[in-house]
Amino acid sequence: MNPTLEYEFVFQVRLDFEERTRFQPTTPMGGRVYVPVVGGTITGPRLQGRVMPQSGADWARGHSDGASEINAHYMFEASDGTPIYIHNRGYLYGRGGDGKPIPPEQKKGFEIVPSTYFVCTPVFDTPVGPHDWLTRTVIVGLGQRISEPDHSIFNYFEIRS
Numbered sequence: 001m002n003p004t005l006e007y008e009f010v011f012q013v014r015l016d017f018e019e020r021t022r023f024q025p026t027t028p029m030g031g032r033v034y035v036p037v038v039g040g041t042i043t044g045p046r047l048q049g050r051v052m053p054q055s056g057a058d059w060a061r062g063h064s065d066g067a068s069e070i071n072a073h074y075m076f077e078a079s080d081g082t083p084i085y086i087h088n089r090g091y092l093y094g095r096g097g098d099g100k101p102i103p104p105e106q107k108k109g110f111e112i113v114p115s116t117y118f119v120c121t122p123v124f125d126t127p128v129g130p131h132d133w134l135t136r137t138v139i140v141g142l143g144q145r146i147s148e149p150d151h152s153i154f155n156y157f158e159i160r161s
Contacts, residue, residue: 007157010139011044013076015051017150031062037074040151046158047131049078060092068092070120082131088154090120092145118143118154 016039023032035058040051056074063069070092076084120141124134143154 003161006160007140008160009044010156010158011042011047013040013042013051013154013156015040015074015152015154017152020150033060033062033068034058035060035072037072042076042078044156047076047078047134049076049084051075052077052083058088070118078131080130082126082129084131084134085125086122087124088120088122088141090118090141092118118145118152120154122156 015037017035018038019036021034023034036054037051037056037058039053042049042051052075056072058070058072060071061069068091070088070090072086072088074086074088076086078084118141120143122139122141124139126132126134138159139156140159141154141156143152145152
């Protein structure tokens with residue numbers, strides 16, 4: 001049997017940032033950056049609302065291969081007032097203006113590169129009710145970091161077999 005996977009777009013999140021704190025010096029495991037979320041919006045066919053300001057942050061770690069590991073925790077508030085916790089884990093990859101990956105020797109820690117993209121697997125916690133489908137659904141996210149103004153956009157997809 002060769003199962004196939006299908007996906008469906010469920011919502012988009014815009015995360016807004018104001019500051020990034022880089023921990024120096026780096027450790028043998030890589031550099032660490034703390035990026036608190038200051039707000040954002042959620043739009044889409046299955047979820048709408050806002051990112052609660054100052055509700056969490058990303059604790060990113062740079063790797064020697066040029067990728068960065070993301071480990072973010074923050075809160076959403078659905079349009080009906082339901083609180084939703086998200087733990088977003090994944091990777092951030094840099095791309096140059098030509099669309100090709102930036103070689104590790106040209107990337108300097110967490111500098112803002114012309115284009116970056118994310119691949120992530122979020123886990124949610126929400127009260128029983130209209131949004132608890134998030135707690136039992138496999139979701140993947142694809143995102144992009146934009147430097148001016150400093151924000152990221154994530155598109156989330158439900159995975160089905």
